[in-house]
Amino acid sequence: MPLTIPNPITLVVVEDTDEDFETVVEAVERSGLHPVVRRATTGEAGLAVLRELPTDGSVLVLMDLNTPGADGREALATLKSDPALKSIPVIVFSTSASPTDVGFCYAAGANAYHVKPVEYPEHLQLVVDVVDYWCGRVVFADTGVSRS
């Protein structure tokens, strides 16, 4: 473990539904960690945000699969085929439990896939668990590759 205090983690949330985004914000507040949350409502906007951020391994993406415009699938595929971005963990949240969608996301390089529960308490707890785990326990790669 490095002895220096790491940068706070930036959580890029690609989510077009306000209620679901609020659930993420509530979950972040509940977690003991306090990542910086940045929202994008489309896949393109999400990619644009990522390209501004530093390459030091402090970014995590929570991605809704069905967003307007270039949807989550497309954004995921673009991100994972871009050498500068592909090391960033992408956690997929989707309403769909379709094996086709699950299969597609893992094949495209998604790091985890979650089905959003309809029941609010469960949904909230899921996001809390994800934030706690990915922001608190997982070590990210510092690629050092410059982001254009």
Add this chain to the structure above:
Amino acid sequence: MSETEHAAPLPWAGQPYSIKRHGVSITNCDSEPVQTPGCIQAHGAMLVLRPSDLTILQASENTDQLLGCSAASLLNTPVRNAVGASGEASLKSFLAAEPTDRNPIYVFTLPAAGNVPPLDVTAHTIDGVAVIEFEATGRTDIGEPDYYALVKKTVARLQTARTLLEFCDVAVDEFRILTGLDRVMVYKFHDDGHGEVFAESKRDELLPWLGLHYPAEDIPQPAREVFKLVWIRPTPDVAGALAELIPLANPDTGRPLTMTYCALRGASVMYTEYLKNMTVTAGLTLAIRRDGELWGLIAGHHYSGPKFVPYQVRAACEFLAQVVSLQHQAAEEREQLVYRLKLDGVHQQLVAQAAQHDDLATVISGRTSLLDGVAAGGAALFHRNRWWRVGNTPTETELEALGEWLNDRPEFTSSSRALYVTDALAHDYPPAAAFADVASGLLCMPLSRFNRNLLLWFRAETSQTVSWGGNPHDKPTVPGPNGPRLSPRVSFELFQESVRGRSLPWLTVECDAAVRLRILLMELVVSRSEQLTDLNADLTRSNEELDAFAYVASHDLKEPLRGIHKYAHQLLEEAEGKDDEQRRKLNGLMRLTVRMDSLLDSLLHFSRVGRAALDTEDTDLNDVVSESIEMVDARRAEGRTEIAIPRRLPHAQCDRVRCREIFVNLLSNALKYNDKPRKRVEVGYIAAGEDHPRPGSPEGSSGLTIFYVRDNGIGIPSRHFEQVFKMFKRLHGRDEYGGGTGAGLPIVQKLVERHHGRAWLDSTVGVGTTVYFTLSSLEQE
């Protein structure tokens, strides 16, 4: 003629051929120069003239006997030395005016002189010479029969014949009346060249030859060629002498005389020996031609000495032979037309029937079948990946192997006439010997090139007994003066040969009808497959739409649902301590969103069940059921529950995972809709054909294994038996009996249908329900 030219050195090499000098040295009938025999039959005489000045170039050596002057004295002199000045004048004007080339025509009658009777003089030209033949007129003082009237009567009789056989019977009768010969036959050539006596008219005391077969060698190829050129071949005295032409070669050209068209042409030694062996003393043969080919012969035999048939009668015979040639085909066609019309009628009915039932297999299984058409003992069709059979056919295993072999037949690559026909299948396909009794004859055609759909007609082996005139396998050689040679058969005793592995041959009219049927059926198959393609496209489209819909349902409907649930939840938290009524409503709101969520899940699952591919394998259903029981075990623990399996379940061809889902759904329903203190469930099966009641079972399922899950639950009123298989159909309040979505039985039904099976149920309210299902269809088995 090409038949006369031979690469091998012949005994007469370098000099003109003469039967008298070289005939006995012939070793092979097929090499004999029958058209340039160098000799004539000695009952007549011959002069060969230079047409320009009617000088005698060649004369038969017997002119002194018939014309009163030796050949030597006639050679190189004007023809008037032989026929007188008026005769010469007649010949001159005749040769100038008539179409004499290769066409012998009567010119005049030379009056009697001394002990020589009056002679009919006929003339024709060939290869630049004029050939004059002299024969006794044969006329008596009694006067002449009216040959025109005779021929006219014969033609009228021939025209009334309804079948080929009837036609030939008339022909032989009439020829015998006309010629006075002891026996007249129609001798018909088979495809392999051997001949058969097809019709016969004879003096009563003679042994019948009708139905006898003769080997192809009996009528050598050169003789057959001649009969394509001339209509008639008289041999009035088999034992008669031959008279050689002097000189043998034309002094102007050095070439032998082509005697093809001469009535007097000398018969080969082989031929006369052949006739003598049959005790024939005189013969007259006429050609029956069809489309330029030799179809058969009208053969007249006489047994009581020479029989001179005069020129006038022969002319009438020749005319009749032409009439027979022209009309026997019409007679056969009349006969076949009736059959052809019948076949086409039946075949059109078959096509209409197949179209009406939308099923090609009806050509075998329908009220009208293939057997009503082409005469056959059995028929089979390979269609929809299985064999359909009617009548006497080989077994399915035999058909399977035969089908494999047939698919490689080169005939099937023909686009216009893809047809394989044989009357001796085992000859081409040795394994057919095992089923020769039902299928020695096969008529087969493919209905499509790619999925090996075949249509077959079978004909049984006919224990055909062919009666040969003499043993056809004997080809005795006897030593001749110049080494061994083939001898005409000496034995004409009946030789019977039974022919094995052969059926009656397939007629051209039958093959043609089959080809037309094929075209009609293929049109039907093509239009049917186009329909199927369209339907499949529609189905694929609607499946895709369903897929899209399910996706919309799962996502676009669920997303707002999640929001509603969230706000209801938050409101409920804020309403802490407020009035109960508000809290009750918020709780209801949340419960409804959860229920809608599970309905959407069921819908999504139902749509997936219909689309996912099956992974079918041999599966032990005992394993599947015990896994299913484990999966519903939670429910078992709730009450006192017993799941019985009275006997071990069989294996089945099914998708293990989907099958488990069927049992899980049925077991869970059996336990869920059950209010008995002791819940009892039985999982079992009824084997195909087993003596067992099958309440409510659909048609045809008694031939299949039926599985069932029986409970002692609440039961279902009979009016709902079908409704419960409908999506989201629930018979109870949404929170009763565990509050299912109503997707269980529809999903079971869909899974069963994916296995080509059926699901149905039987139930008594308050007693229990049995759900039955099959995992296959009869069609597949």
